[in-house]
Amino acid sequence: xxxxxxxxxxxxxxxxxxxxxxxxxxxxxxxxxxxxxxxxxxxxxxxxxxxxxxxxxxxxxxxxxxxxxxxxxxxxxxxxxxxxxxxxxxxxxxxxxxxxxxxxxxxxxxxxxxxx
Numbered sequence: 001x002x003x004x005x006x007x008x009x010x011x012x013x014x015x016x017x018x019x020x021x022x023x024x025x026x027x028x029x030x031x032x033x034x035x036x037x038x039x040x041x042x043x044x045x046x047x048x049x050x051x052x053x054x055x056x057x058x059x060x061x062x063x064x065x066x067x068x069x070x071x072x073x074x075x076x077x078x079x080x081x082x083x084x085x086x087x088x089x090x091x092x093x094x095x096x097x098x099x100x101x102x103x104x105x106x107x108x109x110x111x112x113x114x115x116x
Contacts, residue, residue: 002059004054007059009101010059010102011042011046011059012042013095016094018042019042019091020095023091026038030081031077033077035078035079036067036068036072036078038066038068039066041063042061049061
């Protein structure tokens with residue numbers, strides 16, 4: 001049975017990956033009239049799931065995509081390239097951090113099993 005930490009890290013990777021896809025879609029549609037940017041959220045639900053200590057709860061914590069409520073330009077588009085760029089950098093750094101934590105966890109497990 002998987003532990004809460006491993007499941008939470010995998011879920012975080014899934015959420016960050018979904019956010020990276022949304023950012024890429026937003027940037028690709030920056031000049032599309034009436035396009036509304038997408039925002040991905042998962043951190044709050046994952047935090048609650050981890051706090052509960054239940055691996056199943058952490059695995060099923062929700063990754064939600066919602067339309068941005070930011071004001072639109074005259075063409076009805078609300079993608080802000082500066083915000084998307086910063087979010088992309090932040091998401092990439094978070095992804096690398098979570099992946100590093102997961103790799104460290106697996107390294108410790110290999111060491112504990114005498115295979116490290």
